[in-house]
Amino acid sequence: MAFASVRVTGNPNSNFLVGYPGISATLPRLEGKVEIRPGVNATAPVLVSMVTIHLQRRETINPTADSLLRSQVSSQRREIIDMVGRQMCLYKVPPGRDAEAVMLMDLPFMVFIPFGRGGEEVARRVPPASLQLDKRTAETFYELVVELRHGSEIKKYAFPVPIARYDTLSTFGMYNRPESAERTTDHIVTLGISLPRWSYGPLDPVSVYIKLSPNSDWMNKAKRVTIQSITVGIEEEIIYNHEGDEPSRKVKTLAKHNQTVGVKMPEAGYFTNLGLVFPARELRDSDGVLPRGRKEFPTYAVAGFTTTGTLYKIEYYLTVKAKLSSARDILLRQPIVVCPFDHAGCKEEMEAIEQAAKDAAHVSPDNPLLPPQKIIKADNPAGLRALGIGMVGGMRKPYIE
Structure with a gap:
């Protein structure tokens, strides 16, 4: 697989996180797009068979980290890695082909964060908030993981996403x-x-x-x-x-x-x-x-x-x-x-939570309406132009804005 540059961006003037985790009426979700380009200083097309994205939780504990005895610190640390919710397939090569050579891919996504109590069904439980205690005795953090596949080869790209919980606001x-x-x-x-x-x-x-x-x-x-x-x-x-x-x-x-x-x-x-x-x-x-x-x-x-x-x-x-x-x-x-959050901060969030619940009423978790994908293949004459590259005297030169 040619070296690829992968980036995850949120919607303009907004955060990845839309809605309020812990409050089901707001349909908490992560919105944005995955941008795939050739690697830095490269114009060779990227071979892509499949692109997926999912939210991943990493949780670690080390109860002895705050003690003066450092000899057992590393051995006491425990870690788990869990997928939160479901994996979303953003692109799959058409049947009969091994991979698609692309110059540029912009793939919008909407990954929903579980918002049900769930009971025995772990996949539906509201995930705990991001947290790091002093000396890392306990920590929880989240990453958006993009998987880029070419045949049997898989490359993963992780992007940290802080997540808070809003079901303990003192104003409720x-x-x-x-x-x-x-x-x-x-x-x-x-x-x-x-x-x-x-x-x-x-x-x-x-x-x-x-x-x-x-x-x-x-x-x-x-x-x-x-x-x-x-x-x-x-x-x-x-x-x-x-x-x-x-x-x-x-x-x-x-x-x-x-x-x-x-x-x-x-x-x-x-x-x-x-x-x-x-x-x-x-x-x-x-x-x-x-x-x-x-x-x-x-x-x-x-x-x-x-x-x-x-x-x-x-x-x-x-x-x-x-x-x-x-x-x-x-x-x-x-x-x-x-x-x-303090009581004043909780009061400030209440109006925004009400507005987020109204906005979520127009979103379907089973069939979310996403912007169209933008895919420019290697055989597209405008492929180099999309990367900001032009042909000058038979040589590839970057455009100067």
Whole structure:
């Protein structure tokens, strides 16, 4: 196969990614075209039998990467590579021919990202968002893979595509309903909490209503209890290999706020409101410069977020601990959802999501309407002109614009 130059481009003034992954009404998809030309400084035609494109997910974990022991780092890394959705055939040589000699190919494509819950059918599950944790303890990224075939020879070209998920936006109604929970350890005092909402992003305020109630059946014991302090915190729990035989868990406290109380338990109970700010990642370096991000990953202001991949799962908990005397301490862990975007950013996306859903109503996933292909074969007299080459005195010369 002659050396080919392959490039994937999005539609003019738009991104590859159209729609919002995780929101089925927007039909999330990748739109653009595959451009095939002869290699750099070459005008020999490219022999093509078939051209296909698909989205590929690469996921790796290395639970020991953040430890000081580097001897086992390489051996602990695990990687999987999965095709997301279906492969799309963009071009196939007519029957009876081995290959077509072409000077130029522009092949439009529309690759749909799965948007159904899927259940047991893995191919229909919504893929997890692109993510890279510190020291690459876990990462997920996506590539558009173009396969160029000539007979039995296959060449692959990969192009990174960052993908975010939008089904955890804190502006959705399902996350803005109050959540409550209760816990007791020795039946003397009950700790109850209420959250006005349970999806948070970087620098979002986290407010929790706390109630410590004495057990009316043990009132004499409950009156002797002193509430020493109440601590509110946010924990990140990463479960590596969560679907395997030996899952490993790592819990890290991201933020904590402690309030000293020092009062005896009132008969009516003790009520308070505590809060903290969800921590954000500092994206700029010590000189205030925003480093150039990698093409595989979006620039998130939060280090991690709620997500589930094949090799790892990240969950978050709001923890409330009541430290008591004359009674056992009470610890309550309430699951929360962490979104990559803050509340203001989520609000800004809502109108665009509604518009994307209206636009998607005119798209058929089974038979998408694509622009016409542009194929110039080697025997076309305008083949060299399409490459910006002209014949001058029997020699090939590039056009000067």
